[in-house]
Amino acid sequence: MKHTLSVLVQNKPGVLARTAGLFSRRGYNIESLTVGVTENENVSRMTIVVTGDDTVVEQVTKQLNKLIEVIKVSDLTKESYVDRELVLIKVTADGSNRGEIMQLVDVFRARIVDVAAKSLIVEVTGDEEKIVALIAMLKQFGIKEIVRTGTLALGRGPKVIQSGKD
Amino acid sequence: MNLTGAKALIKSLEYEHVDTIFGIPGGVVIPIYDELYQQDAITHYLVRHEQAAAHAADGYARATGKVGVCMATSGPGATNLVTGIATAYMDSVPMIAITGQVTTDLIGNDAFQEANITGITQPVTKHNYLLHDASEIPQTIKEAFHIASTGRPGPVLIDIPKDVQTMTAPFDYPKKVHLPGYQPTYEGHPGQIKRAAKAISEAHRPVIYVGGGVKISGASEEVRALAETILAPVTMTLMGMGTMPADHPLSLGMLGMHGTRYANYAVTESDLIIAIGARFDDRVTGKIASFAPNAKIIHIDIDPAEIGKNVRVDIPIVGDVKRVLQKLMPMLKQTRTKEWMEKVHTWKREYPLEFEVTGLRPQYVVREISRLCPDAVVCTEVGQHQMWAAQYFSHRHPRNFISSGGLGTMGYGFPASIGAKIGRPDETVFDLAGDGSFTMNCQELATAVAYDVQVKVAIFNNGYLGMVRQWQELFYDRRYSQTKLSEINFVKLADAFGAHGIRVDSASEVAPAIKEALAVPKPVIIDFRIEPEECVWPMVPAGAALNEIIDAKSGKV
Structure with a gap:
């Protein structure tokens, strides 16, 4: 099963290497990992999507917590949360099918951000389901390149995961 | 007060009550060694291989409960510490490893004696630091000792580039640490x-x-x-x-x-x-x-x-x-x-523990050491002798058995025994060793003699990498692939380093040899020529259930 972990870390050099190293060393699989600074410039938030059963995810969480620079680990999967990913997809397109692609893109509320004679780039934001669906639809035209940000996630409602004092 | 990084480091170590460091100098730690030279609060023990510095600091820590400190230069000095750091990590030993690093402008350039030691030691340290400025030193040392010694203890490495050692910065030793991500739980629910x-x-x-x-x-x-x-x-x-x-x-x-x-x-x-x-x-x-x-x-x-x-x-x-x-x-x-x-x-x-009484049996040797020095601190290497030491020594004190359990590091025991003896100078300290393990760090005889650290080494000499040989005997149809060791004259080896050597070939010589070793005011090696194909019994084969036990009667092929 997939788990989405939200991890607050001290914003220091080497934190990313330490975290990623932990996963490979202990044999855990990372589906995606994103990191960026938070409302507090001393703190970064990582969103890590891991696959594994509950025992694996429990170990991941505990091992992450052992890293000195990790402030807090929350498994968002246990609650209601919003997750989003941004994907750029370069699709083969010419005059004959460009219109069709544009219609499709509209339906998915995606955007076309680059158009050339033989290709275009689609920008799509959404949860996993939507992105999987769009990619499946675009396949028929020929996908040349894909780049993805990895999943970002926040818990719903007023509750926040706090870093405490910085 | 402005201090150089090197001076700030020594001062910080003093604040942490460090009085003992094991290490070897090298190009990029000369400023630190220059400061060590000009003070006398800290005694530095010059070992002969950095691995031994880490093991000695580890043995010192296990014997005393204090934090052990070791130091090495960049590159090979630092990488030589790694086995010792990993050993300490696996057995939760509080240790600080201080390494020099090439100057900050050279980091990442594959400079002479550069190694990314914080990267290398990441999986085997509780935490590590690469410093960029002398002003970071007091806070870092304070944190490092706190992290190493609290919660589940472990080694912490601090990598200090040479220019950080020589630049100056204000020195003010902090009273507190602030680590929001590190709050061990002490009280059970x-x-x-x-x-x-x-x-x-x-x-x-x-x-x-x-x-x-x-x-x-x-x-x-x-x-x-x-x-x-x-x-x-x-x-x-x-x-x-x-x-x-x-x-x-x-x-x-x-x-x-x-x-x-x-x-x-x-x-x-x-x-x-x-x-x-x-x-x-x-x-x-x-x-x-x-x-x-x-x-x-x-x-x-x-x-x-x-x-x-x-x-x-x-x-x-x-x-x-x-x-x-x-x-x-x-x-x-x-x-x-x-x-x-x-x-x-x-x-x-x-089902008592049993062994044969013919010839010179290792179990008997352990029993005799236990009988004659019941309160000794016993360090071991790794292998058959380690198991015999665990089984047949009558252990009575919690900090008197020092052995590499998790990592299983051959070559650990002798330098660890030097560290233990320095930490507890008034006690008898034995290293129980195999001939294979002992030769992995026997260069430390020089250290023991130089500082008159009177550890007693009992070598269980069977001419084999005995534990592997036992597995080959039991599970590989006696194909003794690369486990036969060539003959070493350990008495001469001891003599060459200025230590005392004794050779023992029969059971009747065991007690007199142990007494002689205790009486001679020097580091001593006793070369016990034990039965070469003795096995450790009982044994639960790897992967078997705990009650599927083989022994001398059932296990022999």
């Missing part, structure tokens, strides 16, 4: 402790299973009191030896691959395992699915990540084992274990 007390009161066949965490926490008294209150037998891991005196009626000695039959039987038939400061290592549990199949498991440990890692746990208690046991004790009553204890005692009578 009261509800869980209550549940544990209830489970204990309901148990009929409890076994207390003790690991190295008990020594670290200083909870041997509490464990003993627990065992005596609920009348339960106590078995120990290699790291836990000495927690319960070997001659205590409730002691079952070691469990696991080379544990006693009675310990392994007791665990297998138990209905309640009380695991204290232990981590269910594969050498302890055997086949996981058959480990204590009918038992509830209470697991007390300060590291939450150890709980549920290898076995399912019914009652986890995260906390310092001493504090948890102190809370637990008043809730306990004597349990209904009379029948169980009778059964355990029957096993003890039926």
Whole structure:
């Protein structure tokens, strides 16, 4: 099963290497990992999507917590949360099918951000389901390149995961 | 007050009450060594290989409970420390490793003697630091000692580029650390402790299973009191030896691959395992699915990540084992274990540890050392002799058995014994060694002689990498691939370094040789020429269940 972990870390050099190293060393699989600074410039938030059963995810969480620079680990999967990913997809397109692609893109509320004679780039934001669906639809035209940000996630409602004092 | 980085480092170490460092200088740590030269609060011991610096700091830490400190230059100096750091990490030993680094402008350029030591040691340190400015030194040292010595202890490495050592910065030693991501849990959850007390009161066949965490926490008294209150037998891991005196009626000695039959039987038939400061290592549990199949498991440990890692746990208690046991004790009553204890005692009578008496047997040598120096600090290398030392020495004190358990580092014992002897100079310190292990760090004879560190080395010389040979004998049809070692004259070796050497070929010479070793005011090597193909018994083959035990009668092919 997939788990989405939200991890607050001290914003220091080497934190990313330490975290990623932990996963490979202990044999855990990372589906995606994103990191960026938070409302507090001393703190970064990582969103890590891991696959594994509950025992694996429990170990991941505990091992992450052992890293000195990790402030807090929350498994968002246990609650209601919003997750989003941004994907750029370069699709083969010419005059004959460009219109069709544009219609499709509209339906998915995606955007076309680059158009050339033989290709275009689609920008799509959404949860996993939507992105999987769009990619499946675009396949028929020929996908040349894909780049993805990895999943970002926040818990719903007023509750926040706090870093405490910085 | 402005100080150079090097001076700030030494001052900070003084604030942490460091009086002993093991190390070797090199190009990029000369500024630090220059400061060491100009002070006398800290004694630096010059070893002959950086690996030995780390092991000596480790032995010092295990023997004293203080933080051990080692130092090396960049590149090869630092990488030579790695085995020692990993050894300390696996056995939760508080250690600070200080390494020099090339100047900050050269980092990443593959400069001379550059190695990314923070990257290399990331998986084997509790935490590590690469400094960029001298102003970071006081805070870093304060944090590093705090991290190394609290919670579940472990090694912390601090990498200091040469220009950081020479630049100046204001020095003000901090009083506090601020680590929002590091707050170990010391107090066990009261509800869980209550549940544990209830489970204990309901148990009929409890076994207390003790690991190295008990020594670290200083909870041997509490464990003993627990065992005596609920009348339960106590078995120990290699790291836990000495927690319960070997001659205590409730002691079952070691469990696991080379544990006693009675310990392994007791665990297998138990209905309640009380695991204290232990981590269910594969050498302890055997086949996981058959480990204590009918038992509830209470697991007390300060590291939450150890709980549920290898076995399912019914009652986890995260906390310092001493504090948890102190809370637990008043809730306990004597349990209904009379029948169980009778059964355990029957096993003890039926299946004692046994060895042959013909020729020069290693078990006999260990017994004689134990008889003649019962209070000695015993360090070991890794292999057959290590198991004999665990089985046949009558361990009585928790910090008197020093051995590389988790990583299983050959070459550990001798430098560790030097560190232990420096930490506890008034006590007899033995290194029990194999001929294979000893030669991995025998250059440290020079260190022992130079500083007159009078450790006594007992080499169990069988001319083999004995433990591997035993496996080859039992499981590889006696194909002794690369395990026969060439002859070494250890008496001459001792002599060449200025130590004292004794050779022993027969059982009758054992006691006189030990007495001679104790009497000679020098580092001493005793070369015991033991039966070359002696095996460690009993044995639970790797991957077998704890009660699938082979011994000298059943195991010989």
